[in-house]
Amino acid sequence: MTMQLYCFGESGHSYKAALGLTLAGIDWAPVYVDFFKGAGRSPEHLARNEMGECPVLVDGDLTLTQSGVILDYLSEKTGKFGLQDTAQRRDVWRWVLWDNHKLSSMLGVTRFMMNFVPEDKRPTEVIGWLQGRNKGAYRTLEGALEGREWLVGNAITAADISCCSYLYYPEPFGFDRKDFPNIDRWLDGIAAQPGWKHPYDLMPRAFPAAA
Numbered sequence: 001m002t003m004q005l006y007c008f009g010e011s012g013h014s015y016k017a018a019l020g021l022t023l024a025g026i027d028w029a030p031v032y033v034d035f036f037k038g039a040g041r042s043p044e045h046l047a048r049n050e051m052g053e054c055p056v057l058v059d060g061d062l063t064l065t066q067s068g069v070i071l072d073y074l075s076e077k078t079g080k081f082g083l084q085d086t087a088q089r090r091d092v093w094r095w096v097l098w099d100n101h102k103l104s105s106m107l108g109v110t111r112f113m114m115n116f117v118p119e120d121k122r123p124t125e126v127i128g129w130l131q132g133r134n135k136g137a138y139r140t141l142e143g144a145l146e147g148r149e150w151l152v153g154n155a156i157t158a159a160d161i162s163c164c165s166y167l168y169y170p171e172p173f174g175f176d177r178k179d180f181p182n183i184d185r186w187l188d189g190i191a192a193q194p195g196w197k198h199p200y201d202l203m204p205r206a207f208p209a210a211a
Contacts, residue, residue, distance in 0.1 A: 003028040006048060006056040008035050009205035010116070012108055012166035014055040016067040018202040020161050021057075022195050024078045032204040036116070067165075068096045071158040082157030091152045095159035103137045106130055107166040111173040116207075131174040138180055145182035149189060156193060164190050168198060 005021065007014035007030050021028045033039045033054050040052045048056045049065040057064045057073070064070050075083035083089045110130040113122055141163060144151060151159040167175060167187055177184040190196065 001027075001060055004031050004058040005029070005203075006031045006033050006045070006058070007054050007203045008033050009200050009203040010169075010207065011035065011054050011203075012104055012111075012169065012199070013053070013067045014203060015165045015168075015199040016104075016162050017055040017057060017070040018199070019165070019196070020071045020074045020081065020158070022197060022202060023156070023161070023193055024074050024080050025195065026074065026078070030203045034206065036206045068093075068100060068158070068162060071096070071161060075158060081161065082153055082155065082159070088153055088157070092157050092159045095151050096162045098140075099159075099163045103134075103141070103163060104166055106133050106137065107173060107175070110134060111166065111169060111171055114173050115171040134174060138175065138183065142180045142182045145186050149186070156190065160186070160190055165199070 003021065003026060005014070005017055005028055007018060009015075018028075018030065033045060035054060039045055040054065045056075046052055048058070048063060051065060053065065055065070055067060055070060057070045059073075064073055071081060072083055075081040082092050110127060113127050113130075150156055151163065164187060166173075167177075167183065168191075177187065
């Protein structure tokens, strides 16, 4: 049975789930949520996820929310992504939780403010503060990847899939890969995985690129 992922292309958290599904070789289909027009607050979506967020994964009678939980489920179902060994699982979750608190959450807000808020309403001081926080997270990730191909163990895990998501987006948010050679190499390594696709090639976009 084809799994359904309620998502939209601009969502880095949705991309974590979409990329996990794709790299795991699972049959799935995106279901577009028009998030920027309030669809996340619709009764239909709130019935799927009372938090009003994306992604939401539906696998038959099972509905899951939160990208980390979805990655955990995909690992359980497929035996991939490094969540089988107990010690490794803890280390993977350490990075997934760090990402959700220190990296993706901050990058998502920064990118939203810099690209999807009307220019005359962008809070420049807040953006500057966020970019300062983001630089600290980039340095943490850069240091963790020194001399390592992956964040945990010897193969791609949910830690990599979670932490990489926003760093592939083309919209400016203060991140330049050339400033972080370890991150740059790591992102190339993830993109070299069989089946990898860019977020905008995996999920429908709210703001399609101009022709």
